[in-house]
Amino acid sequence: MFELEQLVVYPSQGVGKVERIESQEIGGTVAEFYIVRILSNNVTLMVPVMNAINVGLRAVCDNDAGLKIFECLKDRSDFTGYTGQNWNRRYREYSEKLKSGDLQDVAYVLKELFLIGNDKELSFGERRLLEQAMGLVSMELSFAMNRDQDEIKEMINALFVDVLEKQEEDES
Known part of the structure; x- marks a missing residue:
């Protein structure tokens, strides 16, 4: 209760x-x-x-669970790379994970979309899912770790700085 x-x-x-x-x-x-x-x-x-x-x-998860989420986001061993899977199928799969409410699943979607974005440009729908996952993860972690949500977003972005830099290069 x-x-x-x-x-x-x-x-x-x-x-x-x-x-x-x-x-x-x-x-x-x-x-x-x-x-x-x-x-x-x-x-x-x-x-x-x-x-x-x-x-x-x-x-809301506690600080220790929040730290584990950061460890999961850092770990790229479970990412097999962009497989060319139909974006529609991926979108449905990721949408279900976001609806599950499981922080681990939401963090998985966040990581996957960041890393897929390293290999190819994300579709509009995938970018929306990325934003939604970032919002859900960063908000919960901000309360769990007693930090500002923007600070948490910066910490998450720092984990994917190599991906973000590549995306910026591709856009220019």
């Missing part, structure tokens, strides 16, 4: 805060809901308490 004022992560939306826990009657049955305000866009979500885990609501 989550507590009032607790920071939580809602899949594909990002970090939010539990503002209230309300009871509402729906179809003759009383149910409890977490009222969660997403911090990046001020959207308010009602998440049934009984279904919170099933929809992927979870606590």
Whole structure:
């Protein structure tokens, strides 16, 4: 059970805060809901308490888990390179990982798209997924590690500075 004022992560939306826990009657049955305000866009979500885990609501990771995410982003041993796989298939696969709410999966998408962008120009959809993954990872890590989100983004970008420099060369 989550507590009032607790920071939580809602899949594909990002970090939010539990503002209230309300009871509402729906179809003759009383149910409890977490009222969660997403911090990046001020959207308010009602998440049934009984279904919170099933929809992927979870606590923000801790500092140690954040450090492990940075280690995963640095590790390129699992990247096999751009395989020419249909971007549409990749897009669907990555979209599913972002919706999973699992920080490890979201970080995987972020790393893959950075590295694929080293081999070829990303499609518009892939660039959007990259931005979404960067936002989700950087926001959660900023709370987990008690740092500014922009600082976390800079730290992530520093891990891929070789990729970013190549992309800039290709564009000019």
